Amino acid sequence: MTVEITRLANGLRVVSQHMPHLATVSLGIWVASGARHELAHEHGMSHLLEHMAFKGTARRTAQSIAEEIEQVGGELNAATSLDATFYYARVLKDDIGVALDILSDILQHPLYSDDELEREREVILQEIAATRDSPDDIAYDLIQDAAFTGQPLGRTVLGTPASVTGFTSGQLRQFLTSRYRAGRMVLSAAGHVDHAALVRHAEALFGALPPGEGTEAVPAKYVGGMRLSPKPFEQAHVIMGFEGVSWRRPEFYPAQVFSGLFGGGMSSRLFQEARERRGLCYSIYSSTWGLADTGLFSVHAATGSDTMGELVEVVRDEFARAAGELPSQREVDRAKAQLKAGLLMSLESSAARAEQLARQMLAFDRHITADELIERVEAVTPQAVRDIAATLVTGSPMSFALVGAGEKGSTYAQLAERRASA
Numbered sequence: 001m002t003v004e005i006t007r008l009a010n011g012l013r014v015v016s017q018h019m020p021h022l023a024t025v026s027l028g029i030w031v032a033s034g035a036r037h038e039l040a041h042e043h044g045m046s047h048l049l050e051h052m053a054f055k056g057t058a059r060r061t062a063q064s065i066a067e068e069i070e071q072v073g074g075e076l077n078a079a080t081s082l083d084a085t086f087y088y089a090r091v092l093k094d095d096i097g098v099a100l101d102i103l104s105d106i107l108q109h110p111l112y113s114d115d116e117l118e119r120e121r122e123v124i125l126q127e128i129a130a131t132r133d134s135p136d137d138i139a140y141d142l143i144q145d146a147a148f149t150g151q152p153l154g155r156t157v158l159g160t161p162a163s164v165t166g167f168t169s170g171q172l173r174q175f176l177t178s179r180y181r182a183g184r185m186v187l188s189a190a191g192h193v194d195h196a197a198l199v200r201h202a203e204a205l206f207g208a209l210p211p212g213e214g215t216e217a218v219p220a221k222y223v224g225g226m227r228l229s230p231k232p233f234e235q236a237h238v239i240m241g242f243e244g245v246s247w248r249r250p251e252f253y254p255a256q257v258f259s260g261l262f263g264g265g266m267s268s269r270l271f272q273e274a275r276e277r278r279g280l281c282y283s284i285y286s287s288t289w290g291l292a293d294t295g296l297f298s299v300h301a302a303t304g305s306d307t308m309g310e311l312v313e314v315v316r317d318e319f320a321r322a323a324g325e326l327p328s329q330r331e332v333d334r335a336k337a338q339l340k341a342g343l344l345m346s347l348e349s350s351a352a353r354a355e356q357l358a359r360q361m362l363a364f365d366r367h368i369t370a371d372e373l374i375e376r377v378e379a380v381t382p383q384a385v386r387d388i389a390a391t392l393v394t395g396s397p398m399s400f401a402l403v404g405a406g407e408k409g410s411t412y413a414q415l416a417e418r419r420a421s422a
Helices: 045-052 062-071 093-108 114-132 135-147 161-166 169-179 195-206 252-263 269-277 308-324 329-346 350-364 370-378 382-394 406-417
Strands: 003-007 013-018 024-031 075-080 085-092 185-191 225-229 236-243 284-290 295-303 399-403
Touching: 003 195, 013 195, 013 350, 024 093, 024 350, 045 075, 045 085, 045 114, 045 169, 062 075, 062 093, 085 093, 085 350, 093 195, 114 135, 114 161, 114 169, 135 225, 135 236, 135 295, 135 399, 185 195, 185 350, 225 406, 236 308, 236 382, 252 269, 252 284, 252 295, 252 308, 252 329, 252 370, 252 382, 269 284, 269 295, 269 308, 295 308, 308 382, 308 406, 329 370, 329 382, 399 406
Parallel strands: 013 185, 225 399
Antiparallel strands: 003 013, 024 085, 024 185, 075 085, 236 295, 236 399, 284 295
16 A cells, blocks of 8 residues: 655645555545634634635536535535645545546635625534534633634634624635645545546646745744633533644654543543542543644543532642653553554544545655554653653643633632642
């Protein structure tokens, strides 16, 4: 299952992995332009642009886009993240040309008609409203704002009702022209795909994309702080976080292993202490994500408002223990096994392979093999895990978000801040 890479004359990178045992292909265009690339007056435009791509082109109506892909039994979708926007499809191996023609059309010849724009605004306003009914979504919005206050990374991907309702068709076209440049885009495919044929399609359909890199993201600066929401829910949701590790740094893999042993599964420290021994919550977990210049390590849990104080104490004390003591080799080996298994299991999916290839090309401009990734995980030692835990806890101020605890929220936040670094 060899990975092949070709760069077109305009800078578009084409990468594919042939999986001959499959009868399908997952493919798409990944653009290194997401929410963090927006200026303040553009907040939410990346997401709106993604929605509007499916609302008609010079050759296709919104309905014909849907009918054409489904006529061949395919799937078509898109998503926006902090650092990228991607448009992807899954089709039978003989229908790659259909999928690529649609993707090319919606990215290069969208209409952005006023009628469709008005309708899609309402859809996104409903999407924003839905997040306000979700304590999880509120908590994650708050933790981002606390960690990266006043920056693109601290804003929501969806935008606000005010920003979304203010965008015009002309602004969308200008945003597309300035951000969607070939040098910031990757065409990635995995499955039953022939690379030479894929390149021929790419040259014919995407060869006219403007070259160049487009707008760079504003460098991030982790800040930290406390955010509370008094909105009532049946449970109170808490997220406690610290500045994480960029994927460019060698400590990224120890951070991943630490997250696994700290809160990554049923055998993790947080799950065993908070749920199994004390019965404080149904679910508690840690996560770590990295970007080119920063990252965020966080712990998320939910419990009743009367037990939130004890839960915060448990998390605080476990952070202090992780920063002060070496983990056992057994713990580290178990976390590494989980990480390796998750990686290899995900790669059984052609969609996951296509996304991984695209993200690696955007981040490193090369393919990183599974063997290389596993080698980096295997190299993590207990000392490296302890060092990264200490760096996380003492190297930056805490970010704290709490939803649904009412007047006790500030008390719990102050409790969380009394940690190893105090």
